[in-house]
Amino acid sequence: xxxxxxxxxxxxxxxxxxxxxxxxxxxxxxxxxxxxxxxxxxxxxxxxxxxxxxxxxxxxxxxxxxxxxxxxxxxxxxxxxxxxxxxxxxxxxxxxxxxxxxxxxxxxxxxxxxxxxxxxxxxxxxxxxxxxxxxxxxxxxxxxxxxxxxxxxxxxxxxxxxxxxxxxxxxxxxxxxxxxxxxxxxxxxxxxxxxxxxxxxxxxxxxxxxxxxxxxxxxxxxxxxxxxxxxxxxxxxxxxxxxxxxxxxxxxxxxxxxxxxxxxxxxxxxxxxxxxxxxxxxxxxxxxxxxx
Amino acid sequence: xxxxxxxxxxxxxxxxxxxxxxxxxxxxxxxxxxxxxxxxxxxxxxxxxxxxxxxxxxxxxxxxxxxxxxxxxxxxxxxxxxxxxxxxxxxxxxxxxxxxxxxxxxxxxxxxxxxxxxxxxxxxxxxxxxxxxxxxxxxxxxxxxxxxxxxxxxxxxxxxxxxxxxxxxxxxxxxxxxxxxxxxxxxxxxxxxxxxxxxxxxxxxxxxxxxxxxxxxxxxxxxxxxxxxxxxxxxxxxxxxxxxxxxxxxxxxxxxxxxxxxxxxxxxxxxxxxxxxxxxxxxx
Numbered sequence: 001x002x003x004x005x006x007x008x009x010x011x012x013x014x015x016x017x018x019x020x021x022x023x024x025x026x027x028x029x030x031x032x033x034x035x036x037x038x039x040x041x042x043x044x045x046x047x048x049x050x051x052x053x054x055x056x057x058x059x060x061x062x063x064x065x066x067x068x069x070x071x072x073x074x075x076x077x078x079x080x081x082x083x084x085x086x087x088x089x090x091x092x093x094x095x096x097x098x099x100x101x102x103x104x105x106x107x108x109x110x111x112x113x114x115x116x117x118x119x120x121x122x123x124x125x126x127x128x129x130x131x132x133x134x135x136x137x138x139x140x141x142x143x144x145x146x147x148x149x150x151x152x153x154x155x156x157x158x159x160x161x162x163x164x165x166x167x168x169x170x171x172x173x174x175x176x177x178x179x180x181x182x183x184x185x186x187x188x189x190x191x192x193x194x195x196x197x198x199x200x201x202x203x204x205x206x207x208x209x210x211x212x213x214x215x216x217x218x219x220x221x222x223x224x225x226x227x228x229x230x231x232x233x234x235x236x237x238x239x240x241x242x243x244x245x246x247x248x249x250x251x252x253x254x255x256x257x258x259x260x261x262x263x264x265x266x267x268x269x270x271x272x273x274x275x276x277x278x279x280x281x282x283x284x285x286x287x288x289x290x291x292x
Numbered sequence: 293x294x295x296x297x298x299x300x301x302x303x304x305x306x307x308x309x310x311x312x313x314x315x316x317x318x319x320x321x322x323x324x325x326x327x328x329x330x331x332x333x334x335x336x337x338x339x340x341x342x343x344x345x346x347x348x349x350x351x352x353x354x355x356x357x358x359x360x361x362x363x364x365x366x367x368x369x370x371x372x373x374x375x376x377x378x379x380x381x382x383x384x385x386x387x388x389x390x391x392x393x394x395x396x397x398x399x400x401x402x403x404x405x406x407x408x409x410x411x412x413x414x415x416x417x418x419x420x421x422x423x424x425x426x427x428x429x430x431x432x433x434x435x436x437x438x439x440x441x442x443x444x445x446x447x448x449x450x451x452x453x454x455x456x457x458x459x460x461x462x463x464x465x466x467x468x469x470x471x472x473x474x475x476x477x478x479x480x481x482x483x484x485x486x487x488x489x490x491x492x493x494x495x496x497x498x499x500x501x502x503x504x505x506x507x508x509x510x511x512x513x514x515x516x517x518x519x520x521x522x523x524x525x526x527x528x529x530x531x532x533x534x535x536x537x538x539x540x541x542x543x544x545x546x547x548x549x550x551x552x553x554x555x556x557x558x559x560x561x562x563x564x565x566x567x568x569x570x571x572x573x574x575x576x
Contacts, residue, residue, distance in 0.1 A: 006476045012397035015480075016405055019390035019451065025431075026443040027412050030423035037423065091310045097295065101304075105486060109310035110568070114556035115318075116505035116523045122530055122549055123317045126324075126542070130306045132336035134320070167312065170571075177572045197299060226418045230507035233471045234527060248418045253421040256512065268419050276414045 033270075037265035056266035065242055066250070066267070072156070073225065073246045079160050079219035080228070084167040085213065091168070092175035093201060104174065112169035117230030124162035125235045140185075148236065152243035155236045158245050162235060170223075171216050177214035179205070218282045225275070239281050247271055307445040318553065323548035325349075332542045344543065352547045360532040361517040361525070365551055370523040372504050372555070375521055378441040379503030380496045387450030388488070392480055394451075395458040396466070411447045418508055425512050444509060450495060453573075457491050458484070491494050501556045515550025522552040 003092065006012075038056050040049040054078060060066050095105050104194050127135040128148055139146035150153040182205065190204040206213075238245030245253065247267065255264030320337050327342035351358040352365045393399075394406055408417030417424060424443055433574075461484070468481045485492075510524050520528065529548055533540045560567050 004507055005465070006396055007398055009399070011476045011484045012316055012393040012402070015389040015393035015397075019386045019409060020405060022386065022442055023408060023412055025449075026377070026424060026427065026446040027415070027420075028408070030427050031415055032521050033423035033426065045487065053377075087310075094310075097299070098303045098307060101307075105307045105311065107564060109307075109314060109565070111557050111561050112314050113571075114505075114560040116507060116556070118507050118526055119549055119553055123321055123524055125530075125547070126321065127317060132332065134337050137336075147371045165317070173571060177568065188408050205535045209576055222416075225414050229418060230523075233507075233511075234530060248515065249418070252421065252508070256425075261422065264422050268422065271419045272415050274417065275317045275419065276539075279414050 034265045034268045034272075037261055038269045039262075040265075041262050044246055056262045057270070058268065060266045066247075069242065069245050069247055069250045072243065073263045073282065075157065075226075076160060076163075076246060077221050077224035080163045081225040082215055083160070084164045084220060085171055085216055087164065088168045088171035089175050089209070089213070092172050092179055093205065095172075095176055096179040097233060109172050110169050112166065113173065115166060117166060117227055120162050120166040121231040121234030124165070124231070128158050128235075150240055152240055155240060155244045156263075159228070159236055161225060162231050166231065167220060167223055171220070172218055174212055175209065177211050182208055215282075216292060218278065221278060222275075225271075306327070322548045322550050325543050325550055327538050327542055335489050348543050348547045349551070351524050352544055352551065358541075358544055360529055361520065363517045363520055363525075365522060365525065367518070367519050368525045369551065369555070371519055372521040372523065372552070374437055375440060375470060375506060375510070376500045376504035376556075377508075378437060379390055379444055380499035381456045382445045383450045383499050386445060387448075388492070389453045390483070391454035391458055392484065395455055396476070396479075408446045410452055413452075414447060417443065418448070420517055421508060421512060424509075428513065435514055435519050437519070440510060440513050440519065441503075444503065444506060453495060454488070454491070457488060459486060473517055490566070491570070493563075494566045494573075497559060497567045498570050500559060504556045515521070522548065526552055572575055 039051055039053060041055065053076045091109060095102065095109065098105060101292060127133045130147075130149065136146065136148075146154055148158045165268075171247065177282055181286065186204070186208075190200050190255070196202065225246065226248055232244060232246060232249050236244045238249055242250070251264050251267045253272065254260045313325060320339060323341045324338045325333055325348055326345040327338055331342065332338065351574055354364055356362050356364050358364075381447055390409065394402065394409075428434060428443060431439070433442075436575055457474045464485060465487075466479065474482065504521075505523060506521070507523055510519075510521050511527065515522060516519055526545070529541070531546045533542070534546060
């Protein structure tokens with residue numbers, strides 16, 4: 001905090017009021033409701049409800065569809081994060097070395113940030129459209145029996161590919177700025193000591209980028225958890241049979257389309273707990289990074 | 293720095309492949325959007341543009357029939373613009389003010405209020421959509437710009453960014469301003485806001501893109517076609533692709549997709565330096 005501060009009774013409240021007001025109405029109130037609803041069981045017509053303690057949670061945790069969705073979410077998130085981080089790191093290292101056309105490459109690789117997830121979903125969907133999709137035809141002409149409409153693994157492949165494609169540019173931006181932050185003197189010293197670019201990367205550059213990588217891992221996991229909703233809703237819609245539905249997509253399907261308020265609220269609360277853990281983790285890491 | 297010929301060659305090859313990986317899907321969508329629907333239906337996705345650019349995009353922009361609803365793409369673009377700008381402006385103003393109170397004042401409720409703001413980071417809108425929807429419905433805000441924008445602003449990312457920035461502003465500025473007799477509101481408007489101009493611009497650009505690309509919340513909020521943003525319009529057109537036993541209208545679906553993508557991409561490319569600076573510095 002600041003050494004010098006204003007001592008004023010009313011002004012700070014005036015300044016902070018708009019944010020607190022919006023947060024109270026559109027954040028605290030709904031969050032409290034989610035918590036409350038997660039302990040309620042509504043009858044089929046939504047007319048009456050009774051307090052059932054943790055029954056909704058027990059139902060959710062013991063249902064095979066939730067467990068399957070949770071497993072898919074974890075596998076999906078890890079694969080999307082690792083793949084998109086690896087691809088963008090690879091590209092960023094090359095983009096950092098290149099002298100001619102550096103700016104053009106940078107622009108060509110970073111503009112994807114602006115693509116909306118459902119747009120990415122629609123593009124992927126068309127590429128894999130059995131009627132005319134180029135990728136669908138290509139895979140099948142190579143002899144794979146590719147069918148993402150019926151095969152759960154193929155469907156997962158499609159969703160992962162789209163999610164990775166959409167996320168490469170964000171990671172690229174962070175890695176490139178991380179690489180450009182490494183002092184020239186360090187790079188030159190490394191070149192003198194070690195001729196092989198590959199070894200130089202693993203012994204010097206990669207350790208120096210470790211904080212960026214770790215930070216991006218958290219960002220990417222959050223992205224795979226939440227922001228892929230638009231991708232899934234326009235590509236597979238969780239099909240076949242809910243095998244590509246992430247937990248967030250399932251909250252939406254159960255709560256809005258299935259009108260199971262208590263169950264959906266319990267799922268929300270479980271998600272809140274997971275995100276809280278992830279966020280606390282991220283903040284501890286950032287605090288540490290600030291000190292060093 | 294020394295680089296071998298081979299290394300230079302592979303660098304360019306890899307970067308060109310990377311750029312193609314990013315661009316090709318969008319290019320194919322664009323090329324396919326400039327053919328007739330019969331042609332695309334029979335021949336699949338197209339790599340080279342055809343001759344239907346003006347008729348397809350014209351129909352989408354001005355004829356509500358082509359977008360399968362009661363609104364044209366032009367109206368959807370307007371709604372997206374309102375959402376993007378409203379979200380960005382609202383977020384910048386509200387978080388600048390809140391961060392000012394937190395950093396520059398000593399007041400009783402500072403700590404609990406800070407934790408309330410912090411807690412919003414724990415629960416993204418996606419996690420609490422069902423109750424949020426109910427609250428907005430109770431307030432009678434469904435199908436309104438207010439109901440569309442305000443709940444999205446209820447998060448602390450902007451506040452944390454400005455808090456970080458204010459803390460890097462030298463204390464001497466405040467001391468000098470106080471010696472000259474400036475009060476807290478004067479200091480904020482005359483000194484702090486002008487100092488933050490580049491930061492405001494950077495965060496504004498990011499927030500505009502984030503707002504423009506919103507999907508889940510507008511999807512739930514807007515049951516009335518009149519408020520569809522272009523990103524929501526894509527889903528509507530996509531859902532009705534196979535309706536009515538007609539030849540699917542792929543080119544127009546692609547045209548809508550391209551039109552939804554152009555504005556945010558232009559913003560990011562034109563203000564690239566500011567955008568990258570904002571992104572890299574906020575998320576740290």
